[in-house]
Amino acid sequence: MRSDLDYLVPSSVEEAVALRAASAGAAYLLGGTDLLPQMRAGRKAPGQLIDLKRIPPLREIRETADGGLSIGAAVVMADVEVHPAVLGRFPLLAECIRTVGAWPLRQRATLGGNVCNASPAADAAVALLALDAAFHVVSAEGRRSIPAGSFFRGPGQTALLPGELLTDLVLPGGAAGFRGRYLRLSRRKGMDLATVGVLVGKSSGTAPDRWRIGLAAVAPTPLRVAAAEERLEAKGAAAAEEAAALAVAACRPISDLRGSAEYRRDMVGVLVRRGVVELG
Amino acid sequence: MTEKDGKEGCGDGCPHGVSRRGFMTRVGAGTIGLGVAAAAGTAEATVHEIPPGEPHRVTLTVNGTTHRLLVEPRETLLYVLRERLGMTATKPGCERGECGACTVLIDGAARYACLTLAVEAEGHEVTTLEGLTKGEEPGAVQRAFMDEDALQCGYCTPGQIVAAEGLLRARPDPTLEEIRTGMSGNLCRCGAYVHIFRAVKKASVLRKDAGR
Numbered sequence: 001m002r003s004d005l006d007y008l009v010p011s012s013v014e015e016a017v018a019l020r021a022a023s024a025g026a027a028y029l030l031g032g033t034d035l036l037p038q039m040r041a042g043r044k045a046p047g048q049l050i051d052l053k054r055i056p057p058l059r060e061i062r063e064t065a066d067g068g069l070s071i072g073a074a075v076v077m078a079d080v081e082v083h084p085a086v087l088g089r090f091p092l093l094a095e096c097i098r099t100v101g102a103w104p105l106r107q108r109a110t111l112g113g114n115v116c117n118a119s120p121a122a123d124a125a126v127a128l129l130a131l132d133a134a135f136h137v138v139s140a141e142g143r144r145s146i147p148a149g150s151f152f153r154g155p156g157q158t159a160l161l162p163g164e165l166l167t168d169l170v171l172p173g174g175a176a177g178f179r180g181r182y183l184r185l186s187r188r189k190g191m192d193l194a195t196v197g198v199l200v201g202k203s204s205g206t207a208p209d210r211w212r213i214g215l216a217a218v219a220p221t222p223l224r225v226a227a228a229e230e231r232l233e234a235k236g237a238a239a240a241e242e243a244a245a246l247a248v249a250a251c252r253p254i255s256d257l258r259g260s261a262e263y264r265r266d267m268v269g270v271l272v273r274r275g276v277v278e279l280g
Numbered sequence: 281m282t283e284k285d286g287k288e289g290c291g292d293g294c295p296h297g298v299s300r301r302g303f304m305t306r307v308g309a310g311t312i313g314l315g316v317a318a319a320a321g322t323a324e325a326t327v328h329e330i331p332p333g334e335p336h337r338v339t340l341t342v343n344g345t346t347h348r349l350l351v352e353p354r355e356t357l358l359y360v361l362r363e364r365l366g367m368t369a370t371k372p373g374c375e376r377g378e379c380g381a382c383t384v385l386i387d388g389a390a391r392y393a394c395l396t397l398a399v400e401a402e403g404h405e406v407t408t409l410e411g412l413t414k415g416e417e418p419g420a421v422q423r424a425f426m427d428e429d430a431l432q433c434g435y436c437t438p439g440q441i442v443a444a445e446g447l448l449r450a451r452p453d454p455t456l457e458e459i460r461t462g463m464s465g466n467l468c469r470c471g472a473y474v475h476i477f478r479a480v481k482k483a484s485v486l487r488k489d490a491g492r
Binding site: 001002003004005006007031032033036037040041049051053078101102103104105107108189190191 | 334336352353354356375376377378379380383386389390391392395396397399400443446447461462464465466467
């Protein structure tokens, strides 16, 4: 960590964006559960930390006009996973968040920070992809919305431009009602990254049923497998085997200390099949 | 409420007089000092000066006591608790938010002190293991850990006890599953988990009996 590090606490989004625009070497700070270890390891060396946690609108969960939900970037995961609207309408998000780190970590780690860190193993990101979330960002140039599907570009790489600030993550009302399972393999239940994560979601509110298949830790970014979803929507749960094969074809795993690429690929097939059969 | 200048640790200016822990800290420091002097011998000792960042004046509330300190933005709460305030119950482990040895309560919830900058803790209530005892009298969770033999080497134990306290404040009567979830952020390399879970259950009973 730089010895001349400075710490700034803006009280509004506009102030934060102005501070960031004024200093090229600054970084936004949310929970810091990724950023601070990266700084200690020397992998990142910002000159200033702009702490966003004291900006009130970033700490809110709000209902949106279309029946969706806007989750402020600075809301900690522990608050998202127990929020009644999340549990009632978007339980897939809570299902994924509950597997991140451990309870004390989730008291600190934010949903916004999790997506900006863009880990290929980001459990919460899989749910946001599956639920067609939109990420609202702001910079000195103005505001824009980035669909979750085009936000993740690679390990640690996102579609954010330098200086852009993620204000909130918006779940559309149309994505309400999906239920399902996040099947996650790791060496230890708490405090370990996923070796493989598979989200299987289903919504029975319409005919035919809608399906969602998301994958973590088996590609450079969290993935959604549209081909598998379409197959399930056309043929129902009877197509579990085909959906599993399509997910296996879509993943691009690497071998690392958590597992080999071959193991990961096999497990994607097993877990997709298992999830689809379970949801029937 | 006492106010202390951050320049002095809990050493000589400690308002509590010489505690057992304070005594040991000072003896330890003295030993290290002698070691350096002996090793330096006749040669001039090299001192590496690290230029500090602009220090921030912060007010930290730890165990109900207000401390006014000058801290550098890069200093973690863990560092400031141990090295500036001399409160060594909070243990450094992985220092990257993976082991839980440094667990403290912030506004009553278990959090990792290694992942919190001291400047961020301003305006929040910090509680450390020292705040869970009355002098040398152990608190309910500590009593339960002793009764249930919930440790071997003991290094993770302060963090385990504080995490258990945080869990019991949120859920005074947790199920085994809730205990396992609540304690999942604290690693024990000796593998005393079964005893730890038992101790947390026992602590919930002791706390109830104590009327808390």
